Amino acid sequence: MLIVGELINSTRKAISQAMEQKDKAYLQELARRQVEAGAHILDINAATSSNEIENIQWLADIVQEVVDVPICIDSPSAEAVAAGLARCQRPGMVNSISAEQERWEQMLPLIQKYGAKVVALCMQDGGMPETVDDRLEVAEKLVSGLTRAGVAADDIYLDPLIKPLGVDHNFGLQALETTRLLREKYPQVHVISGLSNISFGLPERRVINRAFLVMSVAMGMDAFILDPLDQAMMSLLAASRALAGQDEYCMDYITAVRAGLVKA
Amino acid sequence: MSLFQEMSEAVISGSAKKVKELSEQALAQGNDPQNIINDGLIPGMNIVGARFKANEIYVPEVLISARAMHAGLNVVKPLLSAADTTNKGTVVVGTVKGDLHDIGKNLVCMMLEGAGYKVIDIGIDVAPEQFVKAVEENKPQIVGLSALLTTTMINMRNTIDLLKSYPVKVMVGGAPVTEKYAQEIGAHAYAADAASAVDRANELVAS
Numbered sequence: 001m002l003i004v005g006e007l008i009n010s011t012r013k014a015i016s017q018a019m020e021q022k023d024k025a026y027l028q029e030l031a032r033r034q035v036e037a038g039a040h041i042l043d044i045n046a047a048t049s050s051n052e053i054e055n056i057q058w059l060a061d062i063v064q065e066v067v068d069v070p071i072c073i074d075s076p077s078a079e080a081v082a083a084g085l086a087r088c089q090r091p092g093m094v095n096s097i098s099a100e101q102e103r104w105e106q107m108l109p110l111i112q113k114y115g116a117k118v119v120a121l122c123m124q125d126g127g128m129p130e131t132v133d134d135r136l137e138v139a140e141k142l143v144s145g146l147t148r149a150g151v152a153a154d155d156i157y158l159d160p161l162i163k164p165l166g167v168d169h170n171f172g173l174q175a176l177e178t179t180r181l182l183r184e185k186y187p188q189v190h191v192i193s194g195l196s197n198i199s200f201g202l203p204e205r206r207v208i209n210r211a212f213l214v215m216s217v218a219m220g221m222d223a224f225i226l227d228p229l230d231q232a233m234m235s236l237l238a239a240s241r242a243l244a245g246q247d248e249y250c251m252d253y254i255t256a257v258r259a260g261l262v263k264a
Numbered sequence: 265m266s267l268f269q270e271m272s273e274a275v276i277s278g279s280a281k282k283v284k285e286l287s288e289q290a291l292a293q294g295n296d297p298q299n300i301i302n303d304g305l306i307p308g309m310n311i312v313g314a315r316f317k318a319n320e321i322y323v324p325e326v327l328i329s330a331r332a333m334h335a336g337l338n339v340v341k342p343l344l345s346a347a348d349t350t351n352k353g354t355v356v357v358g359t360v361k362g363d364l365h366d367i368g369k370n371l372v373c374m375m376l377e378g379a380g381y382k383v384i385d386i387g388i389d390v391a392p393e394q395f396v397k398a399v400e401e402n403k404p405q406i407v408g409l410s411a412l413l414t415t416t417m418i419n420m421r422n423t424i425d426l427l428k429s430y431p432v433k434v435m436v437g438g439a440p441v442t443e444k445y446a447q448e449i450g451a452h453a454y455a456a457d458a459a460s461a462v463d464r465a466n467e468l469v470a471s
Contacts, residue, residue, distance in 0.1 A: 011439065047414040048440050076415040102362070127364050127388055166323035167367055200367075201323025 001241055002157075002190065002223035004072055004093070005031075005039030008059060010048040019046060019055055024062050031063045037228035038261060041093055041117075042067065044084070045074035053083045060087035072119075078106035085114040093117040095225070096159065099124035099141045108149055117155040119192055119225075120146065122178070128161065135160055135178045136185070143186055153188035157223050162193050165208065166201030172212065176219050183220025192223035195233075209233070214240045222246075235262040267293070268304040271336065275308025278328030280335035287339040297343045302380065305336045309378030316375075317459035323371070330374050352380040353469045354404040358390035360423060363416035368438060371458035372408060379462040392423040399430050405469050408461065409451075411438040421449040433468040437461060 007030050010016045018026045031042055042063055046055035052075065060071055064087075072093035073084030081094055096119035097107040111118050120142040122135040129135045139158055146156050160178040163171040175198065182191050198212045199205035210233055213224065217240035228234055239262070242253045256262040265273070267290055274282040283305070290300045312329040315321045355376050359369050366388050377383045386398050395407060407427060411417045417440055424434050428450070436446050437455040446454035453468055455461035 048442075052414070076413045100364070123364065125364075125389075128366060164323070164367060167327070167371075169324070203319075203322055 001237070001246065002041065002192070003039050003228055003237075004041045004043050004095075004192075004223065004225040005034035005037075005228045006043050006194065006225045007034055007227055007229070008042060008063065009045040009074065010055075011045065016048055019049055019059070022058075027059065028062055028066045031067050034228045035067045035069055037231075038234055038256075039069065039228045041070050041072050043072040043074045043093075043095060043225060047075045047077065047080065052077060052080045056080050056084040057087050060084050064089050070117075072117075076103070078103070078110065081107060082110050085110055085116060088114065088116075091115045091117070093119065093157075095119040096121050097142070097146075098122075099138050099145075101125055104145070108146075111146075111151060112149060115155075117157065118146065118151065119157045119159055121159045122161045128163075132174055132178050132181065136181060139182055139186070143189055153186070154190075157190040157192035158182055158186070159192050159194075162197045164200035164202075165198055172198065172215075175212075176215055179216055179219040179221050190223045191221045192225065193221060194225040206230070206233075210236055213237060217241060217244050231261070231263060235264070238262045267295075268300075268307075271300075271304035272308035272311070275305055275329055275332050275336070276311055278325065278332050280332040283332045283336040284339055287336040291340065291343065297340045300340050301337065305333050305340075306378070306380045309333050313375055313378060313459050313462055317457075317463075326371075326374070330378060333378060351382050353406065353465070354382040354384065354402055355406045355408055355465060356384045356386060356395065356398045356402055356404045357408040357410070358386040358395060358398070359388040359410045359412075360416055360419040361389055361391045362419060363411050363413055364388050365410070365412035365438075368412065368458065369408075369410040372410065372437065372455070372461045375458045375462050376408075376465060379465070381465060392419065392426040395423050396426050396430070399427065399432055404432060406433050406435055406465055408455075408465075409434060409436045411436075411441060414440045417441060417445065420451070424450050433471075435461065435464050435468065 044059040046052045046059055049055045070090050070092045072095050073081045074095040075081050094111055094116045098121040122129055122138040124138050160175055162175045165172045179191050195209040199208035202208055214236055238253045238256045241247045242250045247253055271286045312326055316326050357373050359365055373383045373385045384402050409420045411420055420436050433452040435453040435455055436451040443454045453464040455464045
């Protein structure tokens with residue numbers, strides 16, 4: 001199970017402010033707390049700032065001053081991803097590549113050059129995938145293309161492209177079914193998602209997010225981009241892993257309880 | 265309660281069957297098709313829009329109401345004569361070039377339609393030249409540009425630059441777009457969400 005801490009993201013108001021004011025202490029504290037809470041990788045995103053390149057490098061530098069985990073460079077811009085990866089002290093992660101031709105051609109060389117892990121969105125030119133089959137078709141392009149380019153299966157994190165349940169009541173099932181089939185078809189590749197798209201347009205979004213987390217673990221999702229400071233979420237994740245047979249003797253669960261990380 | 269009030273209520277509660285029946289009844293009583301739309305269906309959707317904006321109702325409920333409104337439109341629209349199709353205005357809406365995201369754009373289209381606008385949805389990944397073509401063909405009062413990515417937002421600017429010589433107002437929106445950015449690129453309005461898109465459109469046609 002891989003947990004990517006999502007909090008240092010410029011689309012969040014507090015973060016874009018901290019970035020503008022160069023509030024290093026606040027951001028470093030947030031980095032430290034996420035790792036303490038169980039994040040294995042920290043996502044950093046400066047995409048909404050006007051000087052993204054400079055900011056992503058600054059974020060990479062200050063985060064790595066205080067934590068030892070890899071960082072995940074989160075941007076649709078290849079230029080920003082290149083700038084961020086160049087500052088990584090250990091192999092990082094790219095969020096994200098897709099099968100859209102331009103993005104593919106720009107991101108792939110960076111992933112190869114830096115030996116980065118990669119989030120691969122099941123999306124290609126011509127529009128969003130509509131059906132489960134559309135997603136599987138794009139996933140096949142991504143996995144075969146990345147593997148051919150020398151990216152290890154273990155470094156690939158397929159994102160099934162989750163759409164909001166509030167827009168169509170079948171979108172939850174679609175995401176779960178895609179996850180199950182991806183897991184079955186590519187046992188060596190990881191399946192990842194964020195937890196907020198699913199609940200767009202619905203009230204009490206965290207309830208939906210948590211239920212989705214539990215159900216997607218059951219379907220074989222093994223990586224999440226989430227807020228590790230959400231203790232209810234982290235508790236459910238530990239319990240879900242144990243229930244899905246991924247936690248021998250339930251020792252991770254028990255250890256997390258003892259550490260105060262898992263609570264009812 | 266008058267028939268039109270009842271129709272509005274049925275739109276609000278999302279009862280497609282009832283809206284269809286009431287629309288048929290209204291026609292049978294000799295009501296003008298355009299009045300049925302303007303005084304029965306649209307007032308209902310306006311209330312839905314206001315409640316959505318106030319977070320009293322949620323996306324699925326708006327979708328159910330929109331479906332109910334369409335059940336009425338399907339009955340009434342075929343009877344509109346060409347001269348009858350006066351509406352609040354025409355809006356061309358699309359997601360800009362390089363961007364394939366459609367959910368936000370679709371919500372905006374739905375809300376605008378519910379508010380009485382004629383909406384021309386020209387889809388995703390729309391090049392600036394295609395926006396121009398749609399403007400020439402449809403002569404809208406407003407063009408709505410959507411973008412979800414920081415890398416595609418720039419194409420809003422390119423589109424606006426090309427549209428400058430046309431008598432059309434441009435409204436922009438999407439997750440990374442801000443009021444400040446909208447001003448920088450010369451947009452006439454910024455809509456933070458689907459419900460405010462209607463308010464901004466109303467302001468633009470009034471100005």
